[in-house]
Amino acid sequence: MEKRIRVLVAKPGLDGHDRGAKVVARALRDAGFEVIYTGLRQTPEQIVEAALQEDVAVIALSLLSGAHNHLFPRIVELCRQKDMSDVLIVGGGVIPDTDIPGLKAAGVAEVFTPGTTTSAIIEFIQTNVK
């Protein structure tokens, strides 16, 4: 059995917009990934713990509410604390361009805003996953 790349698609915080997350989840499945989808309203602690138990290579965060500057770095930090720094963390959703450098500096590998093609997302993950 060959290795499958496992991805956790997660929606942190109270944001109820889940179309983007579902679109991304489906696209990743169709590209051969094993996607664990945990649904809405996850705390950073829940997301990182689920990622640990599922032994995923990628955490994919979707957020359209505006709370990304708080939640994304928190998730990166929790991964560090749990010795999961090898996990690739990507994010997407409604995120102002001006916030992206700060998120990357905090450890988010890439941020995908509305209008991104799913093939760009897939390609990024395939080239950057450890």
Added chain:
Amino acid sequence: MNIVEQVLAGSKRALARAITAVENEYDEAVEIMQQLYPHTGRAHVIGITGPPGAGKSTLTDKLTKEYRRQGKTVGIIAVDPTSPFSGGAILGDRIRMNELTLDEGVFIRSMGTRGSLGGLSRKTAEAVKIMDAAGKDIVFIETVGVGQSEVDVIKAADTTIVVLVPGLGDDIQAIKAGILEIADIFAINKADREGVERLNTEIEMMLELNQTRVDWRPPVKRTVASLGEGITELLVAVEEHISYLQKSDQLSMRRTKRTKNELMALLDEQIGRYILKNITSSGEFTAVVAAVERRERDPYSVVANLLRQVLR
């Protein structure tokens, strides 16, 4: 500490990685299983199966919470289908179990079927063993939403709960043949819906007609998993089944049968691999294929010949 020692010491990271190693058949997988095996056989394994959307995950969530109240630790393996086209999968059972994520006494792992057709994945039984060795008192296996022939769960579980819902109409006739016969316990979930009595009667009638197991008649329990109703009663039925298994020697009989099946499956796998490596990858084999293709030789005597060579 190596990964096995870490699993035995309760590391969740190591447990997660051990399952990955086995699922992906990494080189170290065999050694991990060899070393964990002596520590297995303690957990009670409960299979939860039934049609898609019946409430298997919700029920597993509620049963787990009840076991946690009793102080027992729980492992959960939730299987969802892998797409035969892309090889990818969306594993969504955790959505119904989110409240368990941060419970230190619970470990949940999602698995794709990866081409298996029996309702589990080929490595589910091994994942159960790893959780067992890690000290979980109870291990749940939630199968994919099954139709009628995906009955692999009984090979891995000590107690199998078949979850049905009212309103499937005549569907029960169709699924009767397969999954109904593997039930140790029936749960009529979504009992808040219309048609509970009818479904209950149908199951009872079917049990009347199907008296193969005289000493244990599968009880029929009603639940509303989303509201947590009927959960304690269902759990009582599980406990009764466990004590029946122990008293009747069924438990050891089932486990002996399982051990035998596992040994045969491993042999099958290894022999298959040996043959693949030593016969089918040779240039000679390519020539044989061509000969069969041209009808110069027939596949049956070719296989008989090859087998004779291998077993020499």
